[in-house]
Structures are given as structure tokens and as C-alpha cells.
Amino acid sequence: MSNFGDLESLASSITAVTSPFRNYLTDLHEKYRSFAEGTVANYIPELALANPNWFGICVVTKEGQIFEVGDCEQLFTIQSISKAFVFGLALEDHGRDYVNSKVSVEPTGEAFNAIVLDETTNRPYNPMVNAGAIATADLIKGQNSTERLKRVLAMFQRYTGREHDLNVPVFLSEKATGHRNRAMAYLMLNFGMVSEKIDETLDLYFQQCSILVNAKDLAMLAATLANNGVNPVTQERAIDERYVQDVISVMLTCGMYDASGEWCYRVGMPAKSGVGGGITAVVPNQLGIGTFSPLLDGKGNSIRGIKVCEELSRDFGLHLFNAAKPEKDLAEWIAGGDGLNDW
Known part of the structure; x- marks a missing residue:
């Protein structure tokens, strides 16, 4: 079975071309890096120890391209x-x-x-x-x-x-x-x-x-669902394809606590959040998004993560029910580089 260690060794010798999409994510990270609204979860003492400045954004395409910015290797508990x-x-x-x-x-x-x-x-x-x-x-x-x-x-x-x-x-x-x-x-x-x-x-x-994950893991979780249940990097099947629709359907309608309706209306991606500060969001047949920032709103959702997903959805037309031409063509923005230097 393939694993990240093998693939990382393979990719270490490859120099990727700078991607406009990576630059976009870098700008997005910089835009919200100093955003300080919200509070860190404290109902469990260990969660209260999280650094409110931690902030990571990772996107994985169904072809296995990985784009990451910020604290994407920082571990936290997956929670909900x-x-x-x-x-x-x-x-x-x-x-x-x-x-x-x-x-x-x-x-x-x-x-x-x-x-x-x-x-x-x-x-x-x-x-x-x-x-x-x-x-x-x-x-x-x-x-x-x-x-x-x-x-x-x-x-x-x-x-x-x-x-x-x-x-x-x-x-x-x-x-x-x-x-x-x-x-x-x-x-x-x-x-x-x-x-x-x-x-x-x-x-x-x-x-x-209590399982430990990072933002890259969350993006890979979502990308696997986006890729019909097959990990886009290892090519290993993670879930029977018959049940992918069940999982992402419930994520869309129920995944963001009692703000799920607002999320579906504004962002329109199947997603799940956790009080550890993570959000995993699926764009079916395209990509997965993972964000991490422990500053939460009153519903228990990461505030920076919501803002990042809102902008990605709007700028690239990623809302499931979007019928308008997006401001930016996702394929063109990603085509400038393959993301391999982010492994």
C-alpha cells in the first residue's frame, strides 16, 4: 500500500512551478491571519491550551495536488x-x-x-x-x-x-x-x-x-470523498462508493452544528466542523478543503475557516447549486503549478 512517506520521498526531488492558486491561498491566509474574533473552546482544559494564532489552509484536488498555507502540520483533535x-x-x-x-x-x-x-x-x-x-x-x-x-x-x-x-x-x-x-x-x-x-x-x-489530525489531513479526508471514496494520493479506497452520497448529504444539511442552514445557503459545500478548530469541506468531483483555526463562533465553528470557505466558494463558484459564471476559473488557476512542493 502506498503512504505519504513514500510519496513525500518521491516528490522531494520535484520542483513545482509557482501556482496562481497557491498565491491566492497565501493572500487569503494573510487577509485573515490577524483576525482575532472568537474564543478557543475551553470546556475541556486541554482544548483551552490551543494557540489562537494557529491558522492553516490546505486544498487537495482529486488528482492529488496539494496546496497548503500556514499551520497545516499543527496537530489538534478532530472532535466532531x-x-x-x-x-x-x-x-x-x-x-x-x-x-x-x-x-x-x-x-x-x-x-x-x-x-x-x-x-x-x-x-x-x-x-x-x-x-x-x-x-x-x-x-x-x-x-x-x-x-x-x-x-x-x-x-x-x-x-x-x-x-x-x-x-x-x-x-x-x-x-x-x-x-x-x-x-x-x-x-x-x-x-x-x-x-x-x-x-x-x-x-x-x-x-x-480525540484523534490527532492536521489541516492537511482534513483536506485529504474531503478530497477522498470528492474522489468517490478513493484517496487521491495513495489510490486506496477508504469507503464503499455506495455510501459516499450518504456521508456528504448529511454533511451538507447537518455538518456545521446549528448553523448548517446558513452554511448551506452561503457556502454550499458538504462540510463538517469540530470544536478543535477544524473544518473539512467537500467539493464533489473536484477537491477537498481543510482549514484549522481554534477561534470559534457561538455555534462552535471556526470563524477564520468559515471566512476562507466563503471566499473560495464565491470566487471559484464552488457552491453546489451555483449557476453563474465564477469570478475565477479554478482549473486555470490550479494549472499554473502542480502543488507537489507542498507535500
Whole structure:
């Protein structure tokens, strides 16, 4: 299997031509680098340690070109971004009908940690809120907790092309303070939405949120979905092509917490955010975007990340429903260089 190490060695001898698109991203980074609105998440002490000046932008095309600016190697915990991809793994494990019998796909105006289920079906509303993500984690197959975690980590490796570690202090902090999530799990157990292995499933949920990633990883996650589930660099399949549409559909309608409607209206890309400061955004059949900045708005979304995605969407016509000619032709801007010197 190919990996980033092999490809990085290959690419190190290649000098890429300066790309207008890279220059565009550099200007965009400079425009918002000093933007200081928002606050760093502090409900977990480890998250509060993030430097508010960290800021990275990475774009990966479906052809495997990588463009990065800023703090794209800085590690942080993936948090809620993990929910979209674990949902995909659950679909592979059980199929669409069974997963949907446990987790709905309806947007909700409630906060992501609301203790609320659908009054008719008793299902959590969607896989992107905490209750739905816990129910999704419960569906991941494995003989024991170790095997289930290994399967989740292996899944992320297929998407990003590299191995991932956990931030153990974050995991332990989330486990120690996760009483609200325990309440959700037991409520769902009452209605038969999750199995009785509550502690094991909650541990897996806290662990998946504690996986360490960087902005480049987030761009690769999105680019893999944009490339019909195949990692554009390693060429390894990360998710069955049948379920790519499920994952990105729910990302579009539910991926940005209770600001998902505004995001869909203004940006129009399937995306998922996390309180660690990351956003991963998919432009189907074209590219993936990963941004990292820990300064969050009141909804829990990265403010710099939103602004970057808004400008990319507007300037290059990346909104899914855009019908107007974009200000800039993306193919022409990227064609000036191949991005290999960013590996």
C-alpha cells in the first residue's frame, strides 16, 4: 500500500512551478491571519491550551495536488469531524436501512449536545449531533473495544494516507466530564437505539473525537470523498462508493452544528466542523478543503475557516447549486503549478 512517506520521498526531488492558486491561498491566509474574533473552546482544559494564532489552509484536488498555507502540520483533535466518517464506517458495517433505523438524517435547530430524540421514532436526529454520533459509534463492529478502535483508526488511515494517534489527555478529560453524553446514551438504551455496551461505546466515541489530525489531513479526508471514496494520493479506497452520497448529504444539511442552514445557503459545500478548530469541506468531483483555526463562533465553528470557505466558494463558484459564471476559473488557476512542493 502506498503512504505519504513514500510519496513525500518521491516528490522531494520535484520542483513545482509557482501556482496562481497557491498565491491566492497565501493572500487569503494573510487577509485573515490577524483576525482575532472568537474564543478557543475551553470546556475541556486541554482544548483551552490551543494557540489562537494557529491558522492553516490546505486544498487537495482529486488528482492529488496539494496546496497548503500556514499551520497545516499543527496537530489538534478532530472532535466532531470524526462523526461524518464513523457514520460512513457504520454504513459499511450494516447497510443503509439498518443504520437509518437507529439514526435519522434530519437537520435539527437544537444544540449539538441537546438531550433530545425524535418524538415519533425515538431516534437521534442525525449522526452529526452527539446523540446520533454515539448511536453511530455503537454500530461499529469488533470483538472488543480494542478491535473497534483499531478499525476506526485504520479507516482514518485509508482516508489520509498516514497513521493517527490519540491525544490521551483529551480522551481522559472527555471521559471524566462526559456525563451529558452518558445521559444521552442511557436515554437511547431505554428506547433500544443502542446496545447495552454503553461504557465501551462511549469510550469509542470519546476516543474517536480525540484523534490527532492536521489541516492537511482534513483536506485529504474531503478530497477522498470528492474522489468517490478513493484517496487521491495513495489510490486506496477508504469507503464503499455506495455510501459516499450518504456521508456528504448529511454533511451538507447537518455538518456545521446549528448553523448548517446558513452554511448551506452561503457556502454550499458538504462540510463538517469540530470544536478543535477544524473544518473539512467537500467539493464533489473536484477537491477537498481543510482549514484549522481554534477561534470559534457561538455555534462552535471556526470563524477564520468559515471566512476562507466563503471566499473560495464565491470566487471559484464552488457552491453546489451555483449557476453563474465564477469570478475565477479554478482549473486555470490550479494549472499554473502542480502543488507537489507542498507535500
